[in-house]
Amino acid sequence: MGALLETIQSPADVKRLSFAQLADLAGEIREFLIQTLSKTGGHLGPNLGVVELTLALHYVFNTPQDKFVWDVSHQVYTHKILTGRRERLDTIRQPGGLNGFALRTECEHDCYGAGHAGTALSAALGMAVARDLAGGTENVIAVAGDAAFTNGISFEALNNIAEQTNRIIVVLNDNEWSIDRNVGAIARYFHRVVTNEHYQSLHKSAGKILQKIGGKTALNVMRRAEEAAKGMLWPSMLFEEFGLEYFGPVDGHNLQQLVDSFKFLKSADRPVLLHILTQKGRGFQPALDLTKKFHGLGPYDPETGDTRPAGLATYSECFATTLAQLAEKDARVVAITAAMPNGTGLDLFRPHHPKRYFDVGIAEEHAVIFAAGMATRGFRPVCAIYSTFLQRAFDPIVHDVALQKLPVLFCMDRAGLSGDDGPTHHGLFDIAYLRGVPDLVLMAPKDEDELADMMKMAFDLPGPSAIRYPRGAVAGVARKAEPVAIPVGKAEVLADGSDVAILGLGPMTVMARQLGARLQQDGYSAAVINPRFIKPIDREMLESYARRVAAFVTFEDHEKMGGCGSAVLEALEEMGCDVPVVRIGWPDQFIEHGKVDALREKHGLTVEAAYAQTAPLLAARRRRTLVAS
Ligand SMILES: Cc1ncc(C[n+]2csc(CCOP(=O)(O)OP(=O)(O)O)c2C)c(N)n1
Numbered sequence: 153m154g155a156l157l158e159t160i161q162s163p164a165d166v167k168r169l170s171f172a173q174l175a176d177l178a179g180e181i182r183e184f185l186i187q188t189l190s191k192t193g194g195h196l197g198p199n200l201g202v203v204e205l206t207l208a209l210h211y212v213f214n215t216p217q218d219k220f221v222w223d224v225s226h227q228v229y230t231h232k233i234l235t236g237r238r239e240r241l242d243t244i245r246q247p248g249g250l251n252g253f254a255l256r257t258e259c260e261h262d263c264y265g266a267g268h269a270g271t272a273l274s275a276a277l278g279m280a281v282a283r284d285l286a287g288g289t290e291n292v293i294a295v296a297g298d299a300a301f302t303n304g305i306s307f308e309a310l311n312n313i314a315e316q317t318n319r320i321i322v323v324l325n326d327n328e329w330s331i332d333r334n335v336g337a338i339a340r341y342f343h344r345v346v347t348n349e350h351y352q353s354l355h356k357s358a359g360k361i362l363q364k365i366g367g368k369t370a371l372n373v374m375r376r377a378e379e380a381a382k383g384m385l386w387p388s389m390l391f392e393e394f395g396l397e398y399f400g401p402v403d404g405h406n407l408q409q410l411v412d413s414f415k416f417l418k419s420a421d422r423p424v425l426l427h428i429l430t431q432k433g434r435g436f437q438p439a440l441d442l443t444k445k446f447h448g449l450g451p452y453d454p455e456t457g458d459t460r461p462a463g464l465a466t467y468s469e470c471f472a473t474t475l476a477q478l479a480e481k482d483a484r485v486v487a488i489t490a491a492m493p494n495g496t497g498l499d500l501f502r503p504h505h506p507k508r509y510f511d512v513g514i515a516e517e518h519a520v521i522f523a524a525g526m527a528t529r530g531f532r533p534v535c536a537i538y539s540t541f542l543q544r545a546f547d548p549i550v551h552d553v554a555l556q557k558l559p560v561l562f563c564m565d566r567a568g569l570s571g572d573d574g575p576t577h578h579g580l581f582d583i584a585y586l587r588g589v590p591d592l593v594l595m596a597p598k599d600e601d602e603l604a605d606m607m608k609m610a611f612d613l614p615g616p617s618a619i620r621y622p623r624g625a626v627a628g629v630a631r632k633a634e635p636v637a638i639p640v641g642k643a644e645v646l647a648d649g650s651d652v653a654i655l656g657l658g659p660m661t662v663m664a665r666q667l668g669a670r671l672q673q674d675g676y677s678a679a680v681i682n683p684r685f686i687k688p689i690d691r692e693m694l695e696s697y698a699r700r701v702a703a704f705v706t707f708e709d710h711e712k713m714g715g716c717g718s719a720v721l722e723a724l725e726e727m728g729c730d731v732p733v734v735r736i737g738w739p740d741q742f743i744e745h746g747k748v749d750a751l752r753e754k755h756g757l758t759v760e761a762a763y764a765q766t767a768p769l770l771a772a773r774r775r776r777t778l779v780a781s
Contacts, residue, residue, distance in 0.1 A: 157238070160234060181207075182200055189229075189452075190452050196439055197329075197432040200439060218291040222254055227325075229241065232244075251745055272294040281316050292319070319420070345400075400425075405430060410428070470603060482611060491513050536563045539579025549589060567620030580711045583620070583686055583710045593688070606619050620658065643682060644684055645681050649680070651702055652677075653678075653701045655681045656707040657707060663759050679697060686715075704734070705734045707757075720735075
């Protein structure tokens with residue numbers, strides 16, 4: 153670790169440094185990030201881009217009194233380093249270690265947590281208004297990336313800011329990238345600001361003066377040149393129309409400029425927006441070459457950036473290639489992503505059907521309503537959205553899609569525990585929030601072949617449907633050449649039995665089989681069932697087993713409350729079947745980040761735990777039967 157970095161225990165240590173030392177510290181932090189994350193994985197690119205920004209913020213402002221609100225907050229690693237968490241950075245995203253995002257419970261310098269995009273401006277405005285009401289003096293600074301401005305909430309906040317406060321600082325951290333290249337009119341607008349020729353030439357000549365004469369005078373000239381350029385830049389009008397005074401664009405890697413800007417903006421008596429230009433992945437060539445890959449990744453080689461070769465295909469890849477295949481034969485099929493072409497696999501669909509692929513930006517609500525609109529015109533839109541991000545679009549699913557019985561298919565990637573990213577990213581609520589939506593067909597495949605069959609079937613449905621599948625590798629089963637539609641609402645009995653019926657939702661069929669085998673060893677006859685459908689649930693199957701078995705067991709990678717097990721309980725109760733149901737799923741609490749297996753162990757999502765709850769129920773019936781005979 154660098155010599156300067158070792159001396160940094162708190163933001164106060166940063167304030168003592170000269171600009172030359174700050175620049176050295178920035179270099180040391182980059183090296184520290186590259187080395188540390190090579191072992192833990194994490195959001196390397198975004199963090200390398202904001203080292204100077206974070207140093208300048210801590211140089212000028214005083215947290216925890218002053219408030220930094222980070223959008224998504226995947227870029228807070230330097231902030232963590234400077235606020236007493238340097239020594240624990242190597243635990244980031246590891247079990248029991250630092251969270252990969254800002255977390256209010258982790259540190260007093262984290263005033264607001266996030267993981268989903270577009271929240272920073274609203275939250276910061278709330279804090280600013282609270283301060284105004286309380287008569288406080290603290291500064292509130294929202295830091296949001298250019299892609300966060302593709303999100304509607306950012307604009308809802310912008311629309312409201314000037315009405316509510318005259319003291320708030322918004323930093324637009326513009327690196328022209330979302331995870332993929334940023335898309336849409338706002339991205340083009342920012343690009344026009346940055347590449348405005350007039351600004352560029354003035355900026356260059358000011359830079360030359362700075363080189364020649366140096367010092368404060370040159371800085372003043374430069375600032376004046378920027379001011380002049382800014383005045384001529386029509387694009388800055390956008391924010392001015394919202395009532396925010398626009399400053400920039402400034403070089404987000406120039407510490408002096410950043411510090412000067414913040415010192416100046418600190419005393420502004422109306423809302424201000426500072427537009428800074430940064431480079432995602434700065435200081436690490438592989439991250440500059442492969443921006444998308446280095447947005448967020450697992451461990452890598454700190455010299456070359458190489459990562460371990462992928463093993464089995466992922467569910468995302470399987471989904472996307474199947475969709476491309478189905479779209480070949482069905483011209484109605486179109487694919488929609490909300491800024492996740494890579495994560496959802498749609499990158500693989502795009503080259504096959506470029507005109508039927510839509511990246512709408514970080515705009516899940518819009519994505520769903522846009523899909524609804526297309527569906528009214530006879531198309532079969534597929535919204536590929538992570539389970540956790542689809543939470544954003546609950547009302548559009550109800551109000552726009554389901555209520556109008558429009559045949560939109562939701563393909564929910566990362567359904568289940570996400571692992572390292574933690575509670576902001578776990579997909580543990582989708583069954584609960586979708587199960588109560590009338591007319592929606594909700595399903596989970598046990599493997600990649602069944603995923604393809606479900607997709608095929610969904611395109612024949614008259615209304616909406618949703619398929620949930622997990623992060624990571626597929627089961628690795630043989631795939632049919634062509635998907636075959638499966639019957640709606642029909643479960644698949646993998647093994648028949650008469651003492652216990654074990655349902656394993658999606659890939660949890662593996663655990664159901666294991667429990668079945670375990671109980672067979674004890675002499676019980678265990679049925680193992682792949683429910684396939686959470687809604688409509690296969691009542692016929694449930695009723696027929698209810699007549700025979702002493703207990704049902706349900707396994708699901710979802711919270712227990714409102715999940716598949718709840719659906720089984722409700723159906724049994726409605727049919728008047730009085731059979732106990734052992735439900736294995738996540739408890740009613742937010743689950744921390746960590747390794748999936750360890751977290752399952754900790755929270756009782758294991759075959760052992762299921763066995764411990766089920767065996768006594770079966771033993772009781774056996775005793776009763778013995779007594780009766
Ligand atoms: C609601 C929501 N949708 C999708 C994502 C996935 N996501 C995480 S970061 C990111 C891009 C953020 O880009 P930007 O705000 O410009 O910050 P940068 O990483 O470029 O610094 C996306 C799409 C998310 N976090 N939240």
